[in-house]
Amino acid sequence: MNVLEIRDLGVDYQSNSGAVHAVDGVSLDLRRGEILGLAGESGSGKSTLAHAIGRLLRPPAAITGGTVTYHRADGGAVDVLGLRGEELRAFRWAELAVVFQSAMNSLNPVSTVGAQIEDVLRIHRPTMKRNARVERSVELLQRVGISADRRRSYPHELSGGMRQRAAIAIALALNPEIVIMDEPTTALDVVVQRDILHEISALREEYGFAVVFITHDLSLLMEISDRIAIMYAGRVVETGAARALHDTPRHPYTLGLLRSFPRLHGPREELLGIPGTPPDLRALPPGCAFHPRCGQALPDCREISPSLRDGVSCLLNEGKGVR
Amino acid sequence: MSDIVLEGRNLTKHFKAARGRGTVHAVDDVSLALRSGTASALVGESGCGKSTVARLLAQVYPPTSGQVLLRGRKVTGFREYRRQVQLIFQDPFASLNPFHRVRYHLARPLRLHGHARSAAHEKELVAELLERVSLTPVEQFMDKLPHELSGGQRQRVAIARALAVRPVALIADEPVSMLDVSIRLGVLRLLETLAAESGLALLYITHDIASARYFAEDITVMYAGRLIESGPSEALTQSPRHPYTQLLLDSAPDPARHSAPVPRLGARGEPPSLIAPPGGCRFHPRCPVAMPVCAGEVPGRTVLGADRWTHCWQAEARPTSVPGG
Numbered sequence: 001m002n003v004l005e006i007r008d009l010g011v012d013y014q015s016n017s018g019a020v021h022a023v024d025g026v027s028l029d030l031r032r033g034e035i036l037g038l039a040g041e042s043g044s045g046k047s048t049l050a051h052a053i054g055r056l057l058r059p060p061a062a063i064t065g066g067t068v069t070y071h072r073a074d075g076g077a078v079d080v081l082g083l084r085g086e087e088l089r090a091f092r093w094a095e096l097a098v099v100f101q102s103a104m105n106s107l108n109p110v111s112t113v114g115a116q117i118e119d120v121l122r123i124h125r126p127t128m129k130r131n132a133r134v135e136r137s138v139e140l141l142q143r144v145g146i147s148a149d150r151r152r153s154y155p156h157e158l159s160g161g162m163r164q165r166a167a168i169a170i171a172l173a174l175n176p177e178i179v180i181m182d183e184p185t186t187a188l189d190v191v192v193q194r195d196i197l198h199e200i201s202a203l204r205e206e207y208g209f210a211v212v213f214i215t216h217d218l219s220l221l222m223e224i225s226d227r228i229a230i231m232y233a234g235r236v237v238e239t240g241a242a243r244a245l246h247d248t249p250r251h252p253y254t255l256g257l258l259r260s261f262p263r264l265h266g267p268r269e270e271l272l273g274i275p276g277t278p279p280d281l282r283a284l285p286p287g288c289a290f291h292p293r294c295g296q297a298l299p300d301c302r303e304i305s306p307s308l309r310d311g312v313s314c315l316l317n318e319g320k321g322v323r
Numbered sequence: 324m325s326d327i328v329l330e331g332r333n334l335t336k337h338f339k340a341a342r343g344r345g346t347v348h349a350v351d352d353v354s355l356a357l358r359s360g361t362a363s364a365l366v367g368e369s370g371c372g373k374s375t376v377a378r379l380l381a382q383v384y385p386p387t388s389g390q391v392l393l394r395g396r397k398v399t400g401f402r403e404y405r406r407q408v409q410l411i412f413q414d415p416f417a418s419l420n421p422f423h424r425v426r427y428h429l430a431r432p433l434r435l436h437g438h439a440r441s442a443a444h445e446k447e448l449v450a451e452l453l454e455r456v457s458l459t460p461v462e463q464f465m466d467k468l469p470h471e472l473s474g475g476q477r478q479r480v481a482i483a484r485a486l487a488v489r490p491v492a493l494i495a496d497e498p499v500s501m502l503d504v505s506i507r508l509g510v511l512r513l514l515e516t517l518a519a520e521s522g523l524a525l526l527y528i529t530h531d532i533a534s535a536r537y538f539a540e541d542i543t544v545m546y547a548g549r550l551i552e553s554g555p556s557e558a559l560t561q562s563p564r565h566p567y568t569q570l571l572l573d574s575a576p577d578p579a580r581h582s583a584p585v586p587r588l589g590a591r592g593e594p595p596s597l598i599a600p601p602g603g604c605r606f607h608p609r610c611p612v613a614m615p616v617c618a619g620e621v622p623g624r625t626v627l628g629a630d631r632w633t634h635c636w637q638a639e640a641r642p643t644s645v646p647g648g
Contacts, residue, residue, distance in 0.1 A: 042474075
């Protein structure tokens with residue numbers, strides 16, 4: 001039951017020194033109602049991928065290939081990359097909404113939060129009466145934990161956590177099937193972050209939308225996701241159930257990430273980290289992009305670029321079942 | 324116990340809010356001591372005053388009241404103080420001048436503080452500094468501009484620059500929070516090694532209590548301008564005594580905990596405004612175990628053991644049990 005299928009998607013940034021492959025041959029499935037965590041470091045392509053799915057890319061970014069297929073609840077399939085004009089306007093927000101990292105930048109500073117929700121309804125539900133719009137905006141705000149009297153507040157009158165809640169309320173205004181959350185809690189304090197995560201889980205239970213949750217914080221992702229995809233240098237290097245990824249990581253990069261996090265509970269395990277720095281996308285190493293930082297690299301890793309097979313993209317695992 | 328190098332005593336800092344909207348009580352009555360060769364952590368959320376404490380200890384601005392003592396004495400004179408106490412900032416993109424090469428960034432403090440005897444000696448010292456922060460081969464890094472370096476490499480240059488003056492104390496204000504996960508560890512390890520090997524007194528300021536557990540010997544927790552709890556890292560993170568420390572620990576993501584329900588402390592809401600902070604204990608409006616006394620009086624220090632204390636009426640009432648059960 002996939003709600004979204006991404007196949008072999010590529011996104012390039014055109015620059016003077018040639019094209020940079022920010023997303024390179026990514027294939028992913030999003031199942032109906034699940035939280036899919038997308039983890040990676042800066043430059044791994046995770047945000048570019050999300051923007052491509054939402055058709056939000058602007059030049060110099062360009063989609064170079066692949067397909068994104070959206071499956072409606074009633075069974076119809078939509079070619080997302082092929083949508084034009086009115087079709088695209090109708091698809092956006094009604095079927096797929098986005099919550100960005102900085103709510104301060106994604107909210108309109110000169111409009112109240114209530115008005116911003118009502119705007120969405122006015123455009124997408126032209127037959128809806130004014131009273132019904134107000135009612136719906138109050139309902140949505142209350143649903144995300146903002147009291148009704150805050151409907152007339154401007155974004156600057158709200159705290160960071162409240163703004164992010166308001167951004168979530170706007171995203172849910174039309175009951176979308178998919179919500180893309182691009183680092184929605186990164187700018188927030190841990191206590192507020194915890195509240196928002198609870199809120200997202202509860203809303204998902206209630207409305208049944210699927211979430212693509214993007215963050216660099218793997219420990220957070222492990223807690224809230226059903227499945228996780230790990231990206232490195234524009235490619236998905238490992239996917240799997242959150243629990244399996246945590247207990248038995250198969251890609252050396254995943255293993256390295258897991259051993260980079262200090263843990264709060266239990267014994268103080270030794271942190272190993274990952275040597276080196278993330279690669280420059282303009283000059284990727286040949287073969288597997290991770291091989292210069294990999295402790296288990298084989299001679300072949302320098303030449304052969306592994307493909308995602310059975311949820312992992314690593315020569316150690318191809319056919320041989322190492323680890 | 325090693326000797327105290329840098330000490331803040333009863334530091335208070337109030338700022339005037341813009342357009343006469345009152346006074347911001349950024350830091351109230353904070354006392355902290357840094358020991359040589361020891362990494363201490365100051366943990367708190369944004370707006371709690373931890374960066375103000377860093378700037379007070381570095382004498383970037385003067386305290387409203389209280390004193391900063393270096394080896395038990397007051398030091399006057401900006402440059403003399405800077406020679407001994409150095410500060411590293413969060414954003415390695417903003418703290419290096421984009422027009423100057425790495426060599427310049429490191430040579431300048433050497434020259435200003437009179438450590439370099441000649442041009443050749445200067446080059447030697449710059450190479451030595453780069454080596455200490457593991458930016459090798461040094462020839463390759465010396466002539467790079469900041470934009471040619473990654474975030475982690477830039478932060479290493481900032482650390483090398485701080486070391487150039489041969490300080491006795493180093494204050495690192497969120498040194499890794501802007502770096503990628505896979506390279507944070509390396510920078511923290513470097514700071515740890517420097518503290519241990521050169522006897523630096525290190526203050527690691529962070530919002531990430533899990534990293535403080537690993538990289539500092541003791542942790543002090545701050546909330547809304549006041550210190551609320553302190554202790555050896557392991558004791559503080561494994562058996563917190565202040566309800567706010569408990570909340571902070573419960574809120575931090577932990578992969579080992581996934582899919583297990585998180586016990587909710589009833590502490591909803593957000594930190595208070597520091598223009599009109601709540602009376603008594605500043606955490607009482609959010610505290611799940613608040614008592615009437617908490618709203619009325621500021622809790623004093625309850626000593627719980629060697630180097631272990633908290634400011635909480637619950638702990639005062641029952642100094643041996645854990646608040647909230």
